[in-house]
Amino acid sequence: MERQALQIFDDLPAPADIRSEVLAGLNSSQKTLPAKYFYDERGSRLFEEITHLPEYYLTRTEIGLLREYADEIAEIIGRGSVLLEYGSGASIKIRLLLEALRPQCYVPMDISREFLIASASRLLDDYEWLNIYAACVDYSQDIALPDQLLNAGTKMAFFPGSSMGNFTPEQASDFLCRVRSTLDDGGYFLLGVDLLKDESILQAAYDDSQGVTAAFNKNVLRHLNRTLGGQFNEDRFEHKIVVNHLLSRVEMHLVSSIDQMVNIAGNTIALRSGETIHTENSYKYRLEHLIDMAGSCGFECTNIWTDSNEYYALIMLKCGS
Template sequence: MNQLAAMGPIVARAHFANDLVEGLSATPKTTPPKWFYDAEGSRLFGEITRLEEYYPTRTEMALLKQVGPEIAEAAGPGRVVVEYGSGSGDKAALLLSALTAPAAYVCLEIDPGAAQATADTVAARFPGLPTRGVAGDFTHLPQDPPALPRGPRLGFFPGSTLGNFDPAEAQTLLSDMRGHLGAGAALLLGADLVKDAAVLEAAYDDAKGVTADFNLNLLARANRDLGADFDLTAFAHEARWNPEASRIEMHLRSLKDQTVHLAGKAFAFTAGETIHTESSYKFTPKSLQDLAEKAGWKLQQLWTDPKDWFALAILTA
């Protein structure tokens, strides 16, 4: 399947280099979060999902288990499930168990290893279900529904990955998914909700330092894949709640004046300057509905957990 412009390692490296050069040349410096996810980044993210402080995964999975039958009823039978950014695939297994006679499962993942591992896990759990893992970038979705297996599609976008995009980008992404999924589509969206700042900040700055390692892996990856010379001991992980923008921001703070070399260019950092490496926007049910509607979707049903920490929403085209 090539509907996602399946990305080979050389092409991925060239995109990674371009994005880093562009982001480190900007003021303030910023990099797209998708480059966190090489094999080591996916491994570290898996560790994050099991941390005490990281409530989103366990909260979303419990909610998915609880409302699975209602999701199945809202989605209807025979859906082709298309997951965007699958990670471990644990949530896909829960969803597929709940749905009535799913017709096929496809996952689209920027980490080729995760795409394959998820497809293999799902195939082993659901023998007879046509299953495919595709390595590629879901921010470049062709509006080409016939390239997916036939049948009404149910997009699945869990983990609040939508929150990694600013509101205009998130709207474009949801709208592109609507085109990608085609007529009669539905989309099951997992979104993290606004809550106490201390809970949010702890989730992105855990005591064991796994999230710090995940953030710093971006620089380690640049050294590994692009021959950059980041000194990992000269940058520190930071997570801060930005209430005006309703987002957690992850940064890497330069601990001294320094110059880093990458792709034949030099990038100067002053002590204290940061690279903004990720935003995680937090939603309210109303802000999520508004965003979905701006992207041309209709909110069919929305569920939250008992603490109102996380939402699952089913949207229809």
């Protein structure tokens, strides 16, 4: 493929779709906001900061696995592939894969256009041989790849950071099936997943001592204030996490510290003191359950790499014919 430098594809949903989704959540008996709206430019930067916190074991464990097994992954995939990443490629993780795989092109996908372009531009500066097709999309929805990528070579998708844990089990299954439909027969999906573990480790990881995760949680309010003309005052909310053992997930909430009325998108939302807005789930997995789920979508598991503590796993899934 002739080098085309950086190309941008923008397929974000219209503001009207965002408005209806947000208002539906805020008018539910348990108020919710979609976790994807954490991620404007500031939210993406805050999350990058979270990944460097000492309490946040996920990123350093995943990086350790990639450092150890990137060459083995490259032997499985071969060179000249099309590497798709569900995320914007800001971290060392994608660089380890790029250097091992030497793909003919790289397709980062992210909902934050500013962060996507900035991170793609940095990669372009550092890897002069690389074609980048940056897609500004909501990857919780169907994605149509640019025509020039449809028959470009073996495809490998990469979804790091246990980000699939933000989906409910039903959403995760739907997502896996959509990824399978995006990849050709013989394509691969490298998936990073967080495994079940002791509650104290989870508490520290999602409620860090420096308050970065709290700022990240509240950023959804800032983002929606700007996007939908909201009037949330983030100082009137507190960050809270709940380790839900029954559902095998960590929940993030914003707790209203007072009785308040908030205007957003032409609507008024009433919150009682102590009432919560549920902003994110992070599901923790059993490997056998995840492999069964992937199998129902047409994947077979070919490799599993875990750390010595079995906190985290990289799973290689291959598209069956």
